[in-house]
Amino acid sequence: MRVGIVGVGLIPWRTRYANKTYSELALDVTKAALRDAGIGRDDVDHVVWGLSDLMVAWVRQCCPSTTMQDYIGMAGKSSVHVTAGAVTGAMAVRQGMIEIMSGMSDVTLVVGSGKGMDLWDPDTQKRSSAFLKAIMLDLDTNWEMPVEPLAAANFGFVVQAHMDRFGAPTEEQMAKVSVKNHGNALTNPLAQSGMKLTVDDVMNSRRVAGPIKMFDCCLYSEGAAALILASEDRAKEICKNPIWIDGAGAANERSYMPEFSNLGRMVCQQKSSHRAYAMAGIRDPRKELDFIETHDLLTGVELISYAELGLCDPGEGGRLIDEGVTEKTGEIPVNPSGGMIGCGHVAGCSGISRIGEVVQQLRGQAGGTQVPINKGRAIFSAIGGPAISQSCTIVLGAE
Numbered sequence: 001m002r003v004g005i006v007g008v009g010l011i012p013w014r015t016r017y018a019n020k021t022y023s024e025l026a027l028d029v030t031k032a033a034l035r036d037a038g039i040g041r042d043d044v045d046h047v048v049w050g051l052s053d054l055m056v057a058w059v060r061q062c063c064p065s066t067t068m069q070d071y072i073g074m075a076g077k078s079s080v081h082v083t084a085g086a087v088t089g090a091m092a093v094r095q096g097m098i099e100i101m102s103g104m105s106d107v108t109l110v111v112g113s114g115k116g117m118d119l120w121d122p123d124t125q126k127r128s129s130a131f132l133k134a135i136m137l138d139l140d141t142n143w144e145m146p147v148e149p150l151a152a153a154n155f156g157f158v159v160q161a162h163m164d165r166f167g168a169p170t171e172e173q174m175a176k177v178s179v180k181n182h183g184n185a186l187t188n189p190l191a192q193s194g195m196k197l198t199v200d201d202v203m204n205s206r207r208v209a210g211p212i213k214m215f216d217c218c219l220y221s222e223g224a225a226a227l228i229l230a231s232e233d234r235a236k237e238i239c240k241n242p243i244w245i246d247g248a249g250a251a252n253e254r255s256y257m258p259e260f261s262n263l264g265r266m267v268c269q270q271k272s273s274h275r276a277y278a279m280a281g282i283r284d285p286r287k288e289l290d291f292i293e294t295h296d297l298l299t300g301v302e303l304i305s306y307a308e309l310g311l312c313d314p315g316e317g318g319r320l321i322d323e324g325v326t327e328k329t330g331e332i333p334v335n336p337s338g339g340m341i342g343c344g345h346v347a348g349c350s351g352i353s354r355i356g357e358v359v360q361q362l363r364g365q366a367g368g369t370q371v372p373i374n375k376g377r378a379i380f381s382a383i384g385g386p387a388i389s390q391s392c393t394i395v396l397g398a399e
Helices: 022-037 055-059 064-071 085-101 130-138 151-166 171-187 199-203 232-238 267-280 299-308 317-322 339-343 350-363
Strands: 003-010 046-050 078-082 107-114 207-209 223-231 243-252 291-294 377-384 390-397
Touching: 003 022, 003 085, 003 232, 003 350, 022 064, 022 107, 022 223, 046 064, 046 085, 064 078, 078 085, 085 107, 085 223, 085 243, 085 350, 085 377, 085 390, 107 350, 130 151, 151 207, 151 299, 171 199, 171 299, 171 317, 171 339, 223 232, 223 350, 243 267, 243 350, 267 299, 267 377, 267 390, 291 350, 299 317, 299 339, 299 377, 339 350, 350 377, 350 390
Parallel strands: 046 078, 046 107, 291 377
Antiparallel strands: 003 223, 003 243, 107 223, 243 390, 377 390
């Protein structure tokens, strides 16, 4: 049985939705997705919530999906809450696919909502440090959290190890990714961080952790996203041209950094992508995909992903950005939407939003970020967790 995506609900990424709660953002995107699909809430059988585990710390609510389900008008329907840190959104879509393939549901709503700026310090008039402290609860709190005070440091360790192991990428090559993704976001009305930068701008920005500088990082933001998934027969009734989930793969790798023999690699992403490719029948992603959206929390992470996703050998990601292969006009564009660096990011809904952007591209409805669609296939690949130990990759295809 094939599973199709028949509805997309996206809203702009912002530093803060000061007048919106988690539930209100979820309602906004749910209504947008239902409207896009041309169906009503009574047509939905099941809800998958992509809500970060950190919501427990941020809003002191152990079962956030239960109260939010009622708020968005889905009371009485079955639901499940998926939580997997930065990989939550992609895993939620995978879970929605599984729900339909099992025969339990014909139409499933996948919805995520994320905030962080509500942790506000009235004395400094800035975001409270509690936000970053909560993010670090994803790590081993006994051994790793004391030496990795920022999420950038957790991911930065892997980037630095990759540089030490393979002699690449260089900081200049990482800067080129920042220039690319911030630039791509300029034509994306949903993006928060579209800007025209030079390599020198990135290189001269404030150093955050190891080789990572300010413009190498995505912004922690606020946002929400929703998708409507349907069984093959139902999808064809709802929509003339569904976008199909052709493959999905997930993997967890060892996460305790001192014992991680593959430090500098993101083996979980290699495994998740290869499993998704196998399900979709893809043998050469560089030749069989029109474009890629991948988890670019840091520029160096995107460059490492090039190899893990099968575009090149390990250590050669910098060469691809030098040669323009992954530019919007290149052989295999990566993050034409601007990615998380250009758009924004918050765990939970980011992956759902990125998959929504892929759907819009495959529909030919991506506006200023549109790339040529010749093969009719693309992927989103998410990564996260301690030492980048967890990944989920989704292959999407047009008819």
